[in-house]
Structures are given as C-alpha cells and as structure tokens.
Amino acid sequence: HTKRTAKDYIFGKLIGDGCYSTVFLAKDIHTGKEYAIKVCEKSHIVRNQKVQYIKREKDALNMLFNVPHGFVKLYCTFQDEERLYFVLSYAKNGELLHYINKVGSFELNVAKFYVAELLLALEKMHAKGIIHRDLKPENILLDENMHLQIADFGTVKILEPEKIKSPTPTVPEDQDSAVRSRKISFVGTAQYVSPDLLQNRVDTRASDLWALGCIIYQMISGLPPFRASNDFLTFQKIQKMDYEFPEGFPAEAKDLVEKLLVLDHTKRLGSSDTGDTYESIRRHPFFEGIDWENIWEQTPPKIS
Numbered sequence: 001h002t003k004r005t006a007k008d009y010i011f012g013k014l015i016g017d018g019c020y021s022t023v024f025l026a027k028d029i030h031t032g033k034e035y036a037i038k039v040c041e042k043s044h045i046v047r048n049q050k051v052q053y054i055k056r057e058k059d060a061l062n063m064l065f066n067v068p069h070g071f072v073k074l075y076c077t078f079q080d081e082e083r084l085y086f087v088l089s090y091a092k093n094g095e096l097l098h099y100i101n102k103v104g105s106f107e108l109n110v111a112k113f114y115v116a117e118l119l120l121a122l123e124k125m126h127a128k129g130i131i132h133r134d135l136k137p138e139n140i141l142l143d144e145n146m147h148l149q150i151a152d153f154g155t156v157k158i159l160e161p162e163k164i165k166s167p168t169p170t171v172p173e174d175q176d177s178a179v180r181s182r183k184i185s186f187v188g189t190a191q192y193v194s195p196d197l198l199q200n201r202v203d204t205r206a207s208d209l210w211a212l213g214c215i216i217y218q219m220i221s222g223l224p225p226f227r228a229s230n231d232f233l234t235f236q237k238i239q240k241m242d243y244e245f246p247e248g249f250p251a252e253a254k255d256l257v258e259k260l261l262v263l264d265h266t267k268r269l270g271s272s273d274t275g276d277t278y279e280s281i282r283r284h285p286f287f288e289g290i291d292w293e294n295i296w297e298q299t300p301p302k303i304s
C-alpha cells in the first residue's frame, strides 16, 4: 500500500509517555488493526541531540523484525512537518510492571516463566549485537496471549559486526559521543543501571544481564534491589552492592540473582558464554522444568 500518514489512523488513548516520545493506541482505518504509535517531536529530538538515538531505535527494530517472539515489531514509520511516527505492535496487556504492582510479587512458577522468555529475547537481541541498556519492567510488555515483548529501543547500542561474537566487553568508546572519549552521555534508569556503566563507562551485553538480575529480584520481591530517595543515592547503593534479600526469597532465585548482580561485568553469569545462547544461565537450577524450545507456544501461567 501507499506510504501511511497520520490520517490513516484513528488515535486513541495515551498508553505510554517518555521524555522524548508519546505512545498512543491507534486503529488503522483501512484494516481495523490496532497499533501502538510512538510519536516524537522533531524539534525536541534535535534540541536535545537525540537524533542518533532515534536512528538506532529504528535500526534495532528493523534488525529484530523477523524474530518471531519477544519483541514489539516496527511496521512502518512516517513523518509530518513537526513529528516522527513509529507504528509498533500493540501489546494489549500492557506493562509487566502493572502486574508486579497488582499482585505484589510473582509466584515462583510465574517468575520462572517470564524470566525464561526474557532470557530468550535477550539471547536473540545480543546475538544481533543489540544492547538494550534500559531494561526494566516498564519496558517489558505482555501481548494479548500474555507472552513477553521487549519494547523501547530508544537507548540501544548496536555493536559493530566484528564485536558481536567477542565475549569480552566492547571497548569503552561509546557510540553516544562523536569523539572516541570515555564519556557516556547515556545512562539508563537508576534502579537497573549496571555498575560498569556507572564506573568505567563500559556498556556491554553484561549491562543487560545486570538488569536481568534486578528484574528477577523485583518479580519475586515486588521491588527492585537498589532503591533510594534519589538517583545519586541509588547509584551509591549499586556501587557498594548495598542490597539484601527479604525473608523467604527462594534459594535458587537468590543464587541466580547473586550470580548476575556481580560488580565485575566479566564475571557475571553468562558473560563468558560465546554462542548465541546463554547456556550457563539456562543451566541454572532456577530454570528447572523450563521447556526452552516450546515456551512461546505454551499457555503462560496465570498471574495471581
């Protein structure tokens, strides 16, 4: 069909809001299909020097379009005088955070299921050299069948092809700075940002593995491990590894979290895995009983 414009959609409720974008539920007037349309104000993007982030988001989403499960899809983009539009999958059941807050904390079988789907999605993303850098329960969505979809690729780093296979971290220079300085102009959401990103300005796939550890902790306890009244104090807690497990936190989950929340990113579980799967994480006893080959076809356990 011809290039879409905003006139091809009926815009509905606001379903997401960020510093540089607003996400609306929208219906395609020709097909009746529902989408999430992410709208970015051009002037705001340019003024805040975020053009690179928008380009990387589109590249990452295009790289992931043919991965059948685990990610929102980018169907098309268009623009008008003032705005950029990304037509994305509508994950009808919204944010994982909503469910964690609604039930307080997940039962172990529910946490195990969603952590396994999240790990499979991370494997696909990292195998293509895409580091998300802002994984958190707000960016993890649930589709109409309650399967997981990672959203918001506005913070990604895309490794050059020659660096994709290397198990060692990427060199400190960052795509965010024009010169090969060690400054990283981007840091994710305080509660989930890795110490390596905070300290020596290196963001690698292991940064996402740190966030995975934080998300597992939060699914089971209801709150992220590192939290304080402001971001600076949160960063301090992260760098001092100042967190503890609540009474009754399941032993296997505790062991897995402790193997992911490791200050040295080269020693994090999975950091030394070289293939396209995190075998050392898949083998952990926490995942006992997970059917890795068929999980996307299974009916997710009820969140209650």
Ligand SMILES: NC(=O)Nc1ccc2c(c1)=C(Cc1cc(-c3cccc(C(=O)NCCN4CCCCC4)c3)c[nH]1)C(=O)N=2
Pocket: 015, 016, 018, 021, 023, 036, 038, 072, 088, 089, 090, 091, 092, 093, 094, 095, 098, 141, 151, 152, 153
């Ligand atoms: N920054 C980004 O890129 N953000 C994005 C990108 C893509 C995207 C995205 C965000 C989405 C966010 C989203 C938000 C919601 C949502 C928000 C608020 C309410 C509801 C809602 O009521 N859904 C109906 C089912 N609910 C589910 C939750 C319990 C009550 C009943 C959905 C659904 N999907 C989405 O579906 N697709």
